[in-house]
Amino acid sequence: MHALLDPFTTEFFSRALLGGGIVAVICGVVGTWVVIRGMAFLGEAIGHGMLPGVALATILGLPLLLGAAVSAIVMSGAIGALQRRGRLSYDTSIGLLFVAMLSLGVIIVSHSRSFATDATALLFGDILAIGSADIAVLGVALAVTVAVTIGMHRAFVATAFDRRLAQVLGLRPQLAHIALVGLVTLAVVASFQAVGTLLVVGLLIAPAVAARAWTTRIPTTMVAAACIGVLAVAAGLLLSWHAGTAAGASIAGSAILLAALSSGTRALLERATRLRSGADTPTTTAAGVTPALADPTQIPERTS
Template sequence: MSWLIDPLTTAFVLRALGGGALVAVICGIVGTWVVIRGMAFLGEAIGHGMLPGVALATVLGLPALAGAAVSAVAMSAAIGALQRRGRLSYDTSIGLLFVGMLSLGVIVVSHSRSFATDATVMLFGDILAVDEGDLAVMAGALVVTLVVAAVFHRAFVASAFDRRIAHTLGLRPRRAQLALVGLVTLAVVASYQAVGSLLVVGLLLAPAVAARPWTARIPAIMALASAFGVLAVLLGLLLSWNAGTAAGASVAGTAILLAALSATTSAALTRIRSAGASHAPAERMAPAARAGAPR
C-alpha cells in the first residue's frame, strides 16, 4: 500500500490534491453548462487566449495568474464585442480570436530566450507547485462560482432550451450568457495552475461528460461531475507519483479515461436492461403456452 500511503503523507502532494479538488468542483459546475450548451470551443479558446497575458506577466516579473486572468477577460470581452457589433458568427469570432491570441502568445514566448521551463508550465500546468496562496485563490473562485451558478440557475436553464421563453419570463438571456461566459473564464483561469492552458478543456469537459449518462437533473450532474473530477485528480496524482509522469497531464488524461469508462459502462448496462426487457415477455408467455398445449 506504499503506492497509496507515501504520496498522501507528503505536504506538496496534499496541497496539490486540495487545489485540484477545488478546481474539480469549479469545473464540475461550469463544465455541466459547457456540455449542455455546447460551449467547448469557447473554453478551449479562452484557455489558449491566456497565453499572451501569462507570457507578458512572466517577462515583466508579474504573477502569471494575474496575466492569465487579464488576458482571459480580454478574450471574453472581445468575443462578446465581435458578436454584438460585427456580422461574424459566434464560432467565427471565437476562431479568429483564438488563433490571434495564440499567435501573440507564441510570439512573446519565442522573443524571450529564458522561456523553456515557463512555456512548459504555461501549457501543462504545475499542480505540484500549488501553495497556500493558490489554495486561497481557488477557494475564492469556487465561492464566486457557486454564487453565480445559484443566482443565474433559472436563466441558464431557460436559455439552454429556448432564449425566447427566457426573454418572455424576464430572465434576460443576454445577461445570463455573459454570466456563463464569465464562469467559463473563471474556471479556465482557476484551472491554469493545475493543468495549464493546453489541458484545461479536458478537466472542464470530461467529468461532466462522465456524469451525464447517469442522471438527467442538472444539479445532480454537477455534483457527480465534481466527484468524477476529484477522483481524476486523486488518481492522476497517484499515477504521477508512482510512474514518474507529468502531474497535470496525468490528471487531465485520467479525467478523459473516466469519461470513456463511464460511457462504456452506461452503454453496457443499457444493453443488458434492453436484453432483459426483451426476454421478459417471452418468459411470461411460456407458461401460458404450456397450459394451452394439447395433452
C-alpha cells in the same frame, strides 16, 4: 497499499490535492453548463487565449494567475464585441480570436529566451507548485462560482432551453449568457496552474460528460461531475508520483479515461437492458417547454 499512499504524507502533494480538488469542483459545476450548452469550443479558446497574458506576466515578473485572468477576460470581451458589432457567427468569432491570441502568445514566447524552463509549466500546468496563497484564491473562485450558479440557475435553464421564452419570462437571457461566459472564464483561469493552457478543457468537460451518463438533473450532475473531477485529480497525481509522468497531463488523461469508462459502461448496460426486454429502441419521453421550466433542475433536452 502503504507505499501507494505515501505521497499523501508530503506537504506539497497534499496542497496539490487540495488545490486540484477545488479546481475540480469549480470545473464540475461550470463544466455541466458547458456540456449542456455546447460551449466546449469557447472553453478551449479561452484556455489558449490565456497564453499571451501568461507570457507577458512571466516577462514582467508579475503573478502568472494575474496575467492569465487579464488575458482570458480580454479574450471573452473580444468575442462578445466581435459578435455584436460584426456579421460573424459566434463560433467564427471564437475561431478567429482563438488563433490570434494563440499566435500572439507563441510570438511572445519565441521572442524571449526566459521560457527555456517555463514553457512546459505554462502549457501543461504545475499543480505541485500550488501554495497556500493559491489555495486561498481558488477558495474565493469557488465561492463566486457557487454563488453565481445558484443565483442565475433558473435563467441559465431557460436560456439553454429557449432564449425567446426566457426573454418573455423576464429572465434576461443576454445577461445569463454573459454570466455563463464569465463562469467559464473563471473556471479556465482557476484550472491554469493545475493543467496548463492546453489541457484545461479536459478537466472542464470530461467529468461532466462522465456524470451525465448517469444523471438527469442539473444539481445531481454538478455534484457527480465534481466528485469525478476530484477522483481524476487524485488518480492523476498518484500516477504522476509513481510513474514519473507530467502531473497536469496525468490529471487530464485520468479525467478523459473516467469519461470514456462511464459512457461505455452506461451504453453496455442500456444495451443489455434492451436485449432482456426485447426492445429494439430505447424508450424516449417527449420534452416540452413547460415541464423544463417548471422543474429547473431538469437538464434541457435542447440547447441554443
